[in-house]
Amino acid sequence: MSIARPVIALLSGLLFGAGLFISGMSNPAKVRGFLDVFGAWDPSLGLVMASALGVVIVEFNGARAIDRSFVGDPLRWPEAEPVDFPLVAGSVLFGIGWGLAGLCPGASLVGLGLGQLPAAVFVASLLFGIALVDRFWRKH
Numbered sequence: 078m079s080i081a082r083p084v085i086a087l088l089s090g091l092l093f094g095a096g097l098f099i100s101g102m103s104n105p106a107k108v109r110g111f112l113d114v115f116g117a118w119d120p121s122l123g124l125v126m127a128s129a130l131g132v133v134i135v136e137f138n139g140a141r142a143i144d145r146s147f148v149g150d151p152l153r154w155p156e157a158e159p160v161d162f163p164l165v166a167g168s169v170l171f172g173i174g175w176g177l178a179g180l181c182p183g184a185s186l187v188g189l190g191l192g193q194l195p196a197a198v199f200v201a202s203l204l205f206g207i208a209l210v211d212r213f214w215r216k217h
Contacts, residue, residue, distance in 0.1 A: 082148045094187045100125040103187035105179025105195065112176050163214070170206075174199075 101107040110119035144152055175181050180199050188196025
């Protein structure tokens with residue numbers, strides 16, 4: 078394995094984490110303010126998400142024109158799958174967890190890196206939930 082793959086992965090993760098930190102998406106209070114549409118609503122994270130969506134739409138359209146990644150691996154696009162109960166249940170649980178904790182998995186890793194106890198509790202709970210699903214609800 079060449080050194081390029083882990084270096085690109087590390088740099089991508091650091092860039093993503095920096096973006097979450099700078100935009101405020103790793104701040105649970107800011108996230109809860111965005112989700113509090115009937116109270117002290119803070120729309121700034123919506124603008125961050127809309128900006129990110131605009132960038133990714135352009136990037137994905139450009140990526141469809143190439144068949145290899147930067148490190149030479151083939152690009153494989155996911156196949157469309159039907160909306161089913163596990164997808165809907167997972168989405169609902171994700172939304173509930175995001176609203177209660179003010180953290181999503183990416184932002185929780187930023188918080189963990191910053192030594193924040195709530196982020197550590199969230200990551201531990203996330204890993205426990207993943208282990209439960211893997212143990213009891215595995216596709217055969």
